[in-house]
Amino acid sequence: MxxxxxxxxxxxxxxxxxxxxxxxxxxxxxxxxxxxxxxxxxxxxxxxxxxxxxxxxxxxxxxxxxxxxxxxxxxxxxxxxxxxxxxxxxxxxxxRPLEMIAVTESGASTHSLAYNEVSLLRQTRQAAHVRIELNGQVRMEELVCDGVMVATPAGSTAYNYSAHGPILPLGSSVIALTPIAAFRPRRWRGAILRADTEVRFTILDPDKRPVSATADSHEVREVVEVTVRESEQHxxxxxxxxxxxxxxxxxxxxxxx
The missing domain is CATH 3.40.50.10330 (Probable inorganic polyphosphate/atp-NAD kinase; domain 1)
Known part of the structure; x- marks a missing residue:
């Protein structure tokens, strides 16, 4: 039939x-x-x-x-x-997409999904200063950079790869943490993390050095804290x-x- x-x-x-x-x-x-x-x-x-x-x-x-x-x-x-x-x-x-929770200077909280990457970028000529925590533990006190991103395996060949991040095999259950034009530490090239890692970025001196966060194409400006984790539901x-x-x-x- x-x-x-x-x-x-x-x-x-x-x-x-x-x-x-x-x-x-x-x-x-x-x-x-x-x-x-x-x-x-x-x-x-x-x-x-x-x-x-x-x-x-x-x-x-x-x-x-x-x-x-x-x-x-x-x-x-x-x-x-x-x-x-x-x-x-x-x-x-x-x-499985990433979930981004971005908190702005006004205290507003925005939830977004990203199938490629979540990226943080400086909004002005001033370099961004960012603290990085993994699962609640500070791993980098201060990253001075143009930006930083978390990419999925499907998105690892896109913006992540252009920023010299690693290409990740599909189904590898890992994500890429990749700096964008890192100034300090100058030689830091990022990290490959388990997919269930919660990554939290805290923006240092956000008044002088404002930062935006983008989940795929959804941008949130003037963020002070951004949390990224792999979605458990979507x-x-x-x-x-x-x-x-x-x-x-x-x-x-x-x-x-």
Whole structure:
């Protein structure tokens, strides 16, 4: 007995290429609301994929992305033919995001999720001065830097790698703590931590040296304390073509010269 076709919710970025692909695919496969769909198909780049995960991740639907943007590390190649067969044969990659709790100078507290990284950046020409605690223990009294980040394995090949952080294998149950242009200690290159480590950043002299915190694309300015931990409740599932799955991409990135 033939398996029923999956109900697909197509979502597209605003680029002309993604919009044209959206119209073409909907004409062939139909369209379903994300709540009613079996699979979400995201058309765009990595930025649009992150938007899709933040907006629709709580629905628990697997996401099959196709690259129609500038960067597509989290996407499959755009090939509209045999889409149903590709989805049926796709390999899942379960991602667990970071949770950020940022407290501002006004005392407000903001909670955000990050599938790639949580980054702290200086807001002015003054370098940031940051204290770092791991599981309640001070590990660095003062890091003088342009910024510092915590990255997931899926995000380790993005901003983290550009800041000379390590590439982390998917499913390794570790996260990367990476400085951005560290001035003191000058030779500190960061650390690889267990994924269940709670990282707390305290901003020293925030009036003179203000700092912003960003979870993926959600920015909070003038923070005084930021706590980052791996989420215990949230996961999302991405679907990848077997010949080009996410684990293989992360492995390949370590051999790019």
């Amino acid at each position: 033939a398996q029923p076709h999956p109900r697909i919710a197509f979502l597209a970025s605003r680029t002309p290429e993604a919009q044209a692909a959206y119209e073409s695919l909907v004409a062939v496969h139909g369209q379903h609301e994300p709540d009613e769909a079996d699979v979400i198909c995201a058309l765009g780049g990595d930025g649009f994929m992150l938007q899709t995960l933040h907006r629709h991740g709580p629905r628990g639907k697997p996401v099959f992305g196709m690259k129609l943007g500038k960067v597509g590390f989290l996407m499959n190649q755009y090939q509209p033919d045999a889409l149903l067969e590709r989805i049926a044969a796709a390999e899942p990659a379960v991602l 996961t999302v599932t991405l679907l990848f073509d077997p010949e080009h799955n996410l684990e293989e991409r992360i492995l390949n990135e370590q051999f790019v010269t």
